[in-house]
Amino acid sequence: MTLQILDSSKIETFADKLFGTLNNGALAIMTSIGHRTGLFDIMAQLPPSTSQEIADAARLNERYVREWLGAMVTGGFIEYDRDRQTYYLPSEHAALLTRAASPDNIAAFAQYIPLLASVEEPIIDCFYNGGGVPYSEYKRFHQVMAEDSGQTVVAALTDLILPIVPGLTEALKRGIDVLDVGCGSGRALNKMAKTFPNSRFTGYDLSQDAIAVAQLKAQSLDLTNIQFRVKDAATLDEIEGYDLITTFDAIHDQARPDVVLRGIFRALRNDGVYLMQDIRASSEVSGNMEHPAAPFLYTISCLHCMSVSLADGGMGLGAMWGEQKALEMLKEAGFTRVEIEQLDHDFQNNYYIVRK
The missing domain is CATH 3.40.50.150 (Vaccinia Virus protein VP39)
Structure with a gap:
């Protein structure tokens, strides 16, 4: 029986890809939520704001908004000021995430992921x-x-x-x-x-x-x-x-x-x-x-x-x-x-x- 020798670098590369898949899958769901709740649209109109200010503007529950913001910040969608504890949606990102950006609004397509799941x-x-x-x-x-x-x-x-x-x-x-x-x-x-x-x-x-x-x-x-x-x-x-x-x-x-x-x-x-x-x-x-x-x-x-x-x-x-x-x-x-x-x-x- 021939012992197969695995390429460790190939394993590592594929592992990175898999972790990226998990993160991107999660971000797709959160992107759909951001679209459906109007959070992207609201944040595109706000200056750097706290989670409570964002929740109030969107008429949503702050605790859920704050957790969603955590995913969006760590996923690179939204910028976070640690000292002021404020969140900001860059205009360059809003150009692909808001209803006003249609037909370039990719957030609308993210709805397919939770729907199909x-x-x-x-x-x-x-x-x-x-x-x-x-x-x-x-x-x-x-x-x-x-x-x-x-x-x-x-x-x-x-x-x-x-x-x-x-x-x-x-x-x-x-x-x-x-x-x-x-x-x-x-x-x-x-x-x-x-x-x-x-x-x-x-x-x-x-x-x-x-x-x-x-x-x-x-x-x-x-x-x-x-x-x-x-x-x-x-x-x-x-x-x-x-x-x-x-x-x-x-x-x-x-x-x-x-x-x-x-x-x-x-x-x-x-x-x-x-x-x-x-x-x-x-x-x-x-x-x-x-x-x-x-x-x-x-x-x-x-x-x-x-x-x-x-x-x-x-x-x-x-x-x-x-x-x-x-x-x-x-x-x-x-x-x-x-x-x-x-x-x-x-x-x-x-x-x-x-x-x-």
């Missing part, structure tokens, strides 16, 4: 027994996704995303028929309906709660050119009804994305455009070694995107289905022309301009 037990059961975890088990997921898409999609929709399709903005101004499949709470579609009153908009989503939110928002905006319906995207059966069909981060979650894409193909008019925003990645793990958010995205995929699809007896593509698989499935659905655009503000997504 809440389904750890049923996910572990899936490791042993297969299957998946249904959407209903993910509390706040639609809310977090709406905030996520609000930064990456809604905020950039009219100025950056729609203009990547030549002539689309002008067509929307004149008036066309638009469908958003997997519209969620309808933030993108409501914005388009308000911006382009001559066009007609329809949104489909499987979630009754999300559609209810979308409808209420449309009513509050007095929009008359938009409708939302609870509908499974796999049952899309319209024929050449739309000039523009959009999906924003929706296809890879579907139980049967192949069926959904074929339905979109049929529903699109011959001279229409399908605009698909989805995760920018390779279908092969080796192609994602330099991806800046690969571990994060594979984790979201495993604990949500893949699992909700499998829970419905689906294909379980997952968020990291990748560009190669996306192009393959678009071709199989019948599309013959596909261009891929990328935007500077959004390192995470590809924008596929798809035509028949």
Whole structure:
């Protein structure tokens, strides 16, 4: 038997990485709390302040604020003056942690970590027994996704995303028929309906709660050119009804994305455009070694995107289905022309301009 000699420096390096992982995981949870409680937003407006002053300004319990500050100080997020016992959020950090910093607010994305951790037990059961975890088990997921898409999609929709399709903005101004499949709470579609009153908009989503939110928002905006319906995207059966069909981060979650894409193909008019925003990645793990958010995205995929699809007896593509698989499935659905655009503000997504 050959005795394996371990490289002590490699062990030490990996140990450091593991300790960093533990600290960063903890900081992710605390970052989510800082975002949800508004602590980052409050501190961005305060001079160096005591824990009591910060708690009072945020209307929170001082003892919990003080412990949270301990994590933020030792984690390098917040500066601490030992003599005065005051805490300060540098402007350079606030530029990545506050709602005012959107679309650069990374704190909003930190919410995914505790949200996904809440389904750890049923996910572990899936490791042993297969299957998946249904959407209903993910509390706040639609809310977090709406905030996520609000930064990456809604905020950039009219100025950056729609203009990547030549002539689309002008067509929307004149008036066309638009469908958003997997519209969620309808933030993108409501914005388009308000911006382009001559066009007609329809949104489909499987979630009754999300559609209810979308409808209420449309009513509050007095929009008359938009409708939302609870509908499974796999049952899309319209024929050449739309000039523009959009999906924003929706296809890879579907139980049967192949069926959904074929339905979109049929529903699109011959001279229409399908605009698909989805995760920018390779279908092969080796192609994602330099991806800046690969571990994060594979984790979201495993604990949500893949699992909700499998829970419905689906294909379980997952968020990291990748560009190669996306192009393959678009071709199989019948599309013959596909261009891929990328935007500077959004390192995470590809924008596929798809035509028949």
